[in-house]
Amino acid sequence: MLVEGRFARRPTRSVTLAHPVNPVTVGGDAPISVQSMTITKTADVDGTLAQIYALYAAGADIVRCTCNDTEAAEGLARIVPRSPVPLVADIHHQHKMALAALDAGVACLRLNPGNIRKPEHIKLVASECRDRGVPIRIGVNGGSLDPDLYDPEKGVTPEAMVASAQREIAYFDEVGFDAIKISVKASSVPLMIEAYRMLAEVTDHPLHLGVTEAGPLPGGLLKATAGIATLLADGIGDTIRYSLTADPVEEAKAGRQLLEAMGLRERTGVDLIACPSCGRAEIDVIEVAKRAQAAFEGREIPLQIAVMGCVVNGPGEARDADIGIAAGNKRGHLFVRGTNVAVVPEDEMVDALVEWAEFIQEHGVERALAKADLRAAKEAADADRAVLLDEQGDDVNASEARVDLIRKRTAAST
């Protein structure tokens, strides 16, 4: 549901992942955070730190590292003080690795209730976390569901995934621990959506969203986006992770871009829009859009920037963009909020776009319009538009000619 133009979020409690510079609160009124996970051996301290920094630069607020053996725990002890973001230790099977990760100083644990099942182990870890003020994510996974809850006839069900999370919460309750986040991930999008919706009905703990094992690009991106975005639009979800078979930097970028696209995080980078091209295009729109994307990659310029194939329709179709470029008669026409501001040679289009975007970022749209020779730009745009309309007509895609043909045929057959 939209409230004042934004998706309303379900009220939740919050937990905070400690960090001396960049602590992250999950849930409550905190911005929805982006997570990813390293794919290095955690014992490789320098390699893991390099990946954590790359993830941070790509937009990750929280990073998870596996803690699967003593060497990994020792690696974490060396990584934690140098990490730019709070670290979560991923724990499976061995509760002792959870205790070792706490000794390493991690900001959060992820426990899989499907494979750490002895109540005394679970309660011991929760007691340690309670005493140290470290939250735990209960990470239910459809693929490693607690065998007691698996129904051989029905397979993995949303009810069983929610029951697994609730069983873990009950153990935590017994030792007075409630700094909890929960995930109920599955590789099936419908299953995970239903499981999260059911979970949101029965708990107010913050939720970590994800489609597990979503797979390689581009299908993995689509699957993860279908699941995560559907829930976010319902107001469900406080932190997200894309699980892609790809460089984890792609996960962080995707998470960030999804939240920005849905208006759930402030934009930090460029929102590049481009026309799909058509018979009117005066340039290879795909190629120019790719060059523009590369030129703005990683730049903190939170503007909407348009690449349009023709000056006939481009400035009008992208009139809401902060700045754009449209091709016409071998020239690039720059426009700011739909107003033509300059004309440049076609091969300088992208450079000019970057230069004007930097100017707008620093001085604002008004100053950009004030510095432009609007009359000259309009005359040039009108002239090029007129040439193109003269050459191509105003029905370059032959739509009206096709409509005429259809009308003639259908009239002839009646």
Ligand code: SF4
């Ligand atoms: S009319 Fe121009 S701006 Fe619109 S899709 Fe075609 S080339 Fe792009």
